[in-house]
Amino acid sequence: MTKYPNDEFDRVPEFTNRKGVHRQAITGTAVRRSPLGWIVGFGILALVVGLFSFFVLPQLTGNPVATTAEASSSAPAAPSASATDDAGASSTDAASNAASEEPGASESAAAASSKAAAESAAKASKAAASSSEAAASSSAAASEPDLSAKVGVYNGSRRSGLAAAGKSTLSGAGFTNVSAANWTKKVNTSIVYYASDADKATAQKAASALGINAMYQTTQIPGKIAVVLGSDF
Template sequence: MSQYPRDEFDKVPETSTRQGVHRERLIPARSSGIGLIITVGVLALLVGLAAYVVLPRLGIGADGNATPVAAETEATDSASPSAPATPSSPPSPSAVPSSSPEPTPVESTPAADKTQPVVVLNASGISGLGAGISARIGAEGWITSSVGNWAGAPLQGSVIFYNGEAQRANAEELSALLGIPTLSESPEFATVTVVAGPGFQ
């Protein structure tokens, strides 16, 4: 016990938890501080929830995330400027280029008519050349109306004469068959006329 004499403050029972009038315990003697820990934890949770929900709606802290998204959107837009706003909607028929262009009209040349008679004239001075040419074109289905000698001005080479566009196809076919490149349109000849000149092979 104490060496001091007992006074009125010593009348407190020995089993009482009171320590003195001037001291008051913040935490009851039987408590281990769990209530204070729970209170602090709940407050921390509320502050975190407020920061997660409220601050982005106020625009605080959202700049860091918004800038890359905007930059990515701008990069996508610049990469495909002609992309439609709604990719699921089909393009209008006027915007789709035609895959098959309209065919350009081609002038059809009339086919050769082998039933039209051909005149063969010899201007080379070689005997029998006209008859040989007649036999040669006859083997290809052509009809020879007459074979004779050339009575006109001397020629430098072989010529095929024709009268008008109706006979042009026949003249071109005989030109390819006989190897005579020179064609001459002349109204003086009623039918296609092959004139074999000097050097005809």
């Protein structure tokens, strides 16, 4: 028999009205159930019922769940070509009717467009005429000799007084700004040099007055026009 240590139950007074005092034997640890277990159980049960209703029950009742292919095949068909043509014809008729109902606006727009095109053509023609006149005037100015231009006459031979004789000839032809000097080296053939196209007419006038046939354009000359008289002058 198990021997317990003395406690309050061993201290019993001599006279007492208390009856049936005893120790409760410990038979085991009390297990307290958590409500979480019930929630998990109900969730599993609901899942099983749902799967059964979705997969098994339709097979038993003869109404299986439609597949994706069947659902796509049951979609509404696109409108036929005849319906599209009818719609296009209707829109074309409506546009034609709208155009026929407003002839005045179309005619006004066409008239305005024609007027604008005519004005643009007139402006372009005027600009082209102005450009042509400017080109013609510049060409005419270039073709006219400038008798006031500076012309240098150079003696390229060993004959004394040749440059002075050339200067006298050009002065008699109307040139007003002529100078005479010696060339740096001996030249056999007389030539007239000019710097640019604008000086060509003046150079031609000087060459014609002196009876010189050779002309050459270059910037390597003193001044704009240089007349070099050779031994053949």
